[in-house]
Amino acid sequence: MAATTHWSPLADLLADAGSATTLLRLVPVVLLGGGLLVYIIARTALFIKDYMRISRALAKIPTAPGSLPLLGNVIPMITCVRRNIGAWDLMEEWLDNTGPIVKFSILGTQGVVFRDPSALKRVFQTGYKMYEKDLDVSYRPFLPILGSGLVTADGALWQKQRMLMGPALRVDVLDDIVTIAKKAVDRLCEKLAHHAGKGQSVNIEEEFRLLTLQVIGEAVLSMAPEECDRVFPSLYLPVMNEANHRVLRPYRMYLPTPEWFRFRTRMSQLNEYLIDLFRRRWESRQRLGRQKPADILDRIMEAIEESGAKWDAALETQLCYEIKTFLLAGHETSAAMLTWSTFELAMNEKATNKVQAGAPGGCGRVVLRVVSEAEAAFGLRSEKEANRRNVDEMIFTLAVLKEALRKYSVVPVVTRKLVRGSGAADDPVGVLGHPLPKGIMVACHLQGTHRLYEAPDEFRPERFMPEGEYDSFDDAIRAYMFVPFIQGPRNCLGQHLALLEARVVLSLLHKRFKFRVVDGDKVTRMPTVIPVGPTGGLNVVLEQRTDAQAKSCWDPPFLPVRAWWVRVGTHRGDLASRVRQRQLAHGRGGAMLGRRQAGITSRTYECDLHFMALSHAATSEGVAALVVAAKPPRYPNTVT
Known part of the structure; x- marks a missing residue:
């Protein structure tokens, strides 16, 4: 006998109530999912708008080779290790082959890299309040340590x-x-x-x-x-x-x-x-x-x-x-x-x-030797x-250390983020004639700056001796030609x-x-x-x-004549009174001592009188000029 199905209003009511309860339970999920979708869309729209704003502002700056959509230059920067070079070495290749300023991107973060000392001065000194530390990328792995x-x-x-x-x-x-x-x-x-x-x-x-x-x-x-x-x-x-x-x-x-x-x-x-x-x-x-x-x-x-x-x-x-x-x-x-x-x-x-032996070697025609540091x-x-x-x-040991920091650039690149302003060109001065937009990463290529010296691959401590190559740079940029410790208010x-x-x-x-x-x-x-x-x-x-x-080590072979030893004592008065001129000249010539500043730190100088040279000795208290005018000595070295 077939079963008879009876219609029950109560059963339908219970079924409707169960469906309503299920729907009510789904409401928070739907709202959360919808809100998340709206947030993602809004963030994506803001990202695209900001990306396009920065791209337009950087349109005139040449692009680094190997850039891909979305990824940017991240693949070349990772795979360059196969050539046994770092990402900073790759950036140097960009600057060598593309121009003094190059734009790049890393997973949507756009940036520029440069090495010109005037550009470093803008970031580290004159505009430092606009350029803050880049905590989102460069410093993030170290934040648990540095906080x-x-x-x-x-x-x-x-x-x-x-x-x-x-x-x-x-x-x-x-x-x-x-x-x-x-x-x-x-x-x-x-x-x-x-x-x-x-x-x-x-x-x-x-x-x-x-x-x-x-x-x-x-x-x-x-x-x-x-x-x-x-x-x-x-x-x-x-x-x-x-x-x-x-x-x-x-x-x-x-x-x-x-x-x-x-x-x-x-x-x-x-x-x-x-x-x-x-x-x-x-x-x-x-x-x-x-x-x-x-x-x-x-x-x-x-x-x-x-x-x-x-x-x-x-x-x-x-x-x-x-x-x-x-x-x-x-x-x-x-x-x-x-x-x-x-x-x-x-x-x-x-x-x-x-x-x-503490001897600095030659500076041009001048042989200035600081004996026995x-x-x-x-x-x-x-x-x-x-x-x-x-x-x-x-001072020569210091020059050796500085030359090592220059040649090997132990901190090859420093990054900043432009955070101030609200216009299309948030730093209207910018660097190298290019206004820069807010939100951009700025890579200061210190290694590239340190290679702007003559014969950069050669190890020459004399560059950092008085009257050396470093001293020859223009006053406006000299401090930014050597930046292992940065410069400006945020220096080390x-x-x-x-x-x-x-x-x-x-x-x-x-x-x-x-x-x-x-x-x-x-x-x-x-x-x-x-x-x-x-x-x-x-x-x-x-x-x-x-x-x-x-x-x-005390008697270097390259001096053309025998040298005389002159000790200059600490004194803030007349420098000439500190040197026994008769012993210096040994009756065979004259000696004239001058100074640029009165503060002289006690030091022993070896003066090659053959050159009748003007030597400059940098000290912690000042810079003294020692002018020696005498005939080549005919007597053994005399220590005074």
Whole structure:
């Protein structure tokens, strides 16, 4: 018997109610999906509008080769590593082949790159308030380390942090750096002595990284070298390495890989270590009262106390960012600078002899030799303690370091973002005659600027000696022809500390050891990491330098005549009264001494009287002109 279906109004009512409930449940989903779609459409429309605005403003600027729709130049910038060159080297090729300013894009972000010093001056000096740090692209991988510290901060926050950190790097801190660096290089030399003369290779780049961390760790936090070696290689250096990997592989910032978890863990442990150190130091200061600052952290805390700021979690976090900024800026660039300087000195024995004996070589027809920089500062045989004044006098060693920074451009490119204005051309002055629009990335190609010198591939420390090539540039652009530490209001706060430390380390190492680079002709620049060091480090073989070898550097073979030694003492009066003219001329000629400024730092000069030359000696206190007019001497060298 067939089943009879009965119509039920109640069943229909229940079915309708179920459908209505289902529809009501779908309403939030539909609204959310619709809102998201509207947001995506709006954002896309704004992106297209902004992209077209920037494109129109940049229409007259030549485009970098290899640009693709949407992707832009990202593929050539990634694949150039196969040619063992970095993205910054590719940009240099663009500038060489296309023009002084080139536009490019990276996944929709449009930018321009240039190297002209007048353009750098616009970005770093005259228009610096319009050009802020590019946190969206260049600095993003390093934000967990740097946070809102001095390097990444802008505007009022940057000014506040600069005022807080600036006094911490006063003159007395620089005096301390000499002693700290001397102790660090003593420890390194003791370590290297075990390998010297045995044919064993040492990765000197890695040793420089550890040394510079020890120096900055003691200078900033009064950390013992053993503590630095325990903490930083296990926490800080792996974090830095991962951040460097993320520059060309940004997906590593988001994918939950084992490296991602290790990065977070180490970052957290480093922050906890630093904050615990801050708290203990702050409590000690509150308990013991005001005392003489022992390090940079003490000076920062002193400034915090004077400002009346309240010690809280936010201040701890900000201070943590600042100290990590000091660590990053205080050791990476210094280690790379020392590595490349050692490489060049090892490959150029003549230059090594000059550093070891403190002789700068020739400037044009003038032979100006600063005798015994390392020996004058620290002693020839039994070394003595030196102060900052002694190290300031090592002008040729400083020239070597500057030339290494120029030739190898350890920071090859710096980016900014134009953020001010509201018109089609938000920077109407722009660079190189091209107005620039708001939102554009500006790549300042420091490496390209450093190659605007004569014979840029040659290592010539004399460029940075008085009356050298650097001095020959026009006054308006000279400061922007050498920009390893940037220029303008946002220049590197620790540059003087870095150069002071490096002079101590480089001079003492080459006073005590001779270096030979393993496979020196195969050394190349790392194409993926900034600061740029040698690929795979720098392996060297060492030999201890004897007193006889050191003394042999004192009598260079290229002087056409025997030279006389003239000591010019510190004096702010008549310079002529400081030199015994009768001994200088030895009764066979006249001597006239003049000066441009009264401040003269004590230094020994070797004057080649044969040239009857005008020599200029740059000092920390002024520039003195020494005019020597005499007949070629007929007598042995006379020291006065």
